[in-house]
Amino acid sequence: MTAADRSSSTLTPAYDALVARNARAWRLEHLGAIASWDQAANMPPKGNEARAAALAELGTLLHGMATDPLLRELLDRAEQEPLDVLQRANLREMRRDWVAHNALPAALVEQRALATARCEHAWRTQRPANDWAGFVANLRPVVRIAREEAQCLSQATGLAPYDALIDRFEPGMRAVELERLFGDLRSWLPGLIERVTVRQAGETVRRPQGPFDRAAQKALGLEVMRLLGFDFDAGRLDESTHPFSGGVPEDVRLTTRYHDDDLQQALYGVIHETGHARYEQNLPRAWLGQPIGRARSYGIHESQSLAFEMQLGMHPGFVALLVPLLERHFGPQPAFAPDNLARLLTRIEPGFIRVDADELTYPAHVMLRFELEQALIGGEIEVEDLPALWDAKMAAYLGVDTRGNHRDGAMQDVHWPTGAFGYFPCYTLGAMYAAQWFAAMRRATPDLDARIAAGDLAPVFDWLREQVWLQGSCWPTPELALRASGEPLEPAHYRAHLERRYLG
Amino acid sequence: MTAADRSSSTLTPAYDALVARNARAWRLEHLGAIASWDQAANMPPKGNEARAAALAELGTLLHGMATDPLLRELLDRAEQEPLDVLQRANLREMRRDWVAHNALPAALVEQRALATARCEHAWRTQRPANDWAGFVANLRPVVRIAREEAQCLSQATGLAPYDALIDRFEPGMRAVELERLFGDLRSWLPGLIERVTVRQAGETVRRPQGPFDRAAQKALGLEVMRLLGFDFDAGRLDESTHPFSGGVPEDVRLTTRYHDDDLQQALYGVIHETGHARYEQNLPRAWLGQPIGRARSYGIHESQSLAFEMQLGMHPGFVALLVPLLERHFGPQPAFAPDNLARLLTRIEPGFIRVDADELTYPAHVMLRFELEQALIGGEIEVEDLPALWDAKMAAYLGVDTRGNHRDGAMQDVHWPTGAFGYFPCYTLGAMYAAQWFAAMRRATPDLDARIAAGDLAPVFDWLREQVWLQGSCWPTPELALRASGEPLEPAHYRAHLERRYLG
Structure with missing residues (x-):
């Protein structure tokens, strides 16, 4: 029993006890977050075994x-206590x-841990070897x-099975709503991609000439982070093989990778x-350590990164702000002309790989995965059916031929091997939300584009802070x-954004 | 009950349960070690409050x-089980x-935490202000x-009170043995310091001319660490305000500070x-996570750092090995001549501050603190008596006048404010052990000095690995x-080392 458990002088003893327990877990999770960041950013190879054991021990403790x-x-008991709306x-x-x-059930958790660990581990060598048959044997279990898990979660939540999986990543989102959103997308995205491809075929774009000194790239990155309002008293930028945002809200650790x-x-x-x-840096301080002090969801988190990267970062006004910084660090280049940079950033190229995809073709990759995993979890298709369906959809949505290329097909992502069904839609939900946020910002600040071009980003940050963070x-x-x-959520904003940017 | 607790198929179920509990604590301590290193090496200021809370939560859990x-x-029960000698x-x-x-008792632990936190916190401003009266008010409790603590530990261990405090840092060391060691030291050290001062008065020594590029200093440091056998697959070198060695044996984190x-x-x-x-990197791997897998004590740990820094690092043969590295990173300088470097490194200067002291005068600082804290814990003197005794001993041992200068006198160290009575002797025990280790190495490898001068450091490392690590x-x-x-432990080796180096 903690002190809070024993407290009986309040009207909400059970709620208070839960708050104290959450705060305790939060403090311990802090150590895991920093150790995980360190594992990716600093740790030498011989530290890995002890680190993995330490993080697993913490996981056991928190579980x-x-x-x-x-x-x-x-x-x-807390349900019966007099709580205010936030409580x-x-x-x-x-x-x-x-x-x-x-x-x-504990047995299912253990089975899942074993099956996903085996599948992911084998996938790391099966993917480069294009070993589909080997992969199928591990993905099937x-x-x-995941289907059993969906059933259990369905029983516990009253949601439909696939909805229960989605709800882990995007609370309140349902498959029927995703069908509406992706159904809309399906009706115009492939056509838009085709039109933009034709239009860009006649354009010439200059690429900046390297090599680009890594220290200068880092200095540029730090400057741009400052421009974007990152608080360096509450976070850092480091390097890692796979860039990510980690740490804790009080001390956010970003990583990147230089080429x-x-x-x-x-x-x-x-x-x-x-x-x-x-x-993370602007989550409600008074609630840090409690569940409502956390970021809302994976989709909303992605709406912030994409608001920065796509909506703001590729905005022609913002791109023009980058030019003097680029010239200061790398000297002048014809490729740094603002209109060339804007053209370069919006260059599209339908391809095999989701993580390499540009802004316009990316949602097609996600749409495909949503359709396939929904059918997989629903039992309408089996793992064996994936390649043929993958090929057909890639041909229809992006016009590319993936036959026989499993490595760059259904084997390319780590999500399914690790059992993260329901996660993929969040990427495109994030892009849609980001477009919707900017549409709302433009209603609130009609001269938003001029303000951005003038280097005044406060209307963007103020809106996001107030409405989301x-x-x-x-x-x-x-x-x-x-x-x-x-x-x-209204996909028309997303469509309008893409049409304006790529056909405007 | 852990799995090991329940195990009854072995002949040593209680011992096995204890082993499992130690392994669990070890894994959790790993996270604290990395988070503490990060706190010193990486953490931005706004991360501190959450980090301190996280580390305190882990401390509570481990306690x-x-x-x-x-x-x-x-x-x-384990005492009654059939254990082998290592078990x-x-x-x-x-x-x-x-x-x-x-x-x-828990109440004493809490009182100690409060009193030391208050004393240390105030000390951070009282020391620069030379506020002895304010400091005394906090040091007295x-x-x-600490006296009560010594009594409790005495009852629990059967040791004398001050012995029980020493034993926390140096298991098996007793005040009577320290009296023998420091008594010996007192008989020859002040005289030796005087003689060396006179002798060095006539010497000319060149100082290397800076500024020294920090990246080059770091590159040099990494090269010297390699020369000294540091395993970079199991550790790193970073920067922090106060240099230290942290992390875990599988991943040792060193820090330094460049000037x-x-x-x-x-x-x-x-x-x-x-x-x-x-x-740390060479502790017995099979026992990591168990108490006997840890480094032995503070004195033995210091014997390793001083074996490297003093015995080997200032060895004329080793100093000559550094010359080409220095020249490569900073260009040739007259000061880099090997005999000049050796003279420079052995230059002594009696002064006020322990942490700035050279090899020869350092033990005088420790001797003084041992004598005073032994009397303090024994109740023979009170906090008010410290300045006069400090002055008298500094005059006798080092010939310096500290009257009225509390800031550079009894207020200079963080040890007493934090209640770490019994710790100071470890520094000089380490220096004595280091001299004894090298004496033993020379018996085992009669041409040791020639081997070092030839760049063959294996006899040093092999001996330390086998006999200590x-x-x-x-x-x-x-x-x-x-x-x-x-x-x-035989202080004659220490004396012989110092006389050979400083008068030889």
């Missing part, structure tokens, strides 16, 4: 705390966590377990991660969208 | 594990830990609590920390010394 049998009673929201999120940690001959990857990687970082997890995603922008 | 009431019974040594160390964590006009501080700091690091905490310090060098 034990999250499955403490006392929690059920505390949650039930009630916090309690709702506590119950979400409780369901997530307690809905699955992962899918079988000698390519400026854009590191620079736009930093802009993307800075979007994630500012969300400071909201934490107070509302389910649909309600957050409604409160922030006055309407539910 | 709870160390004071679990079940432990007493497990320890008692029995491990059990002995487990009981040491248990006594350390359980000997003090710290000393009172534009002074090469020696960073370089010899790195050499010193590399000694600590190699000890791989021994972990298998033996109490006196037995470790006897096994390693064939004799108990």
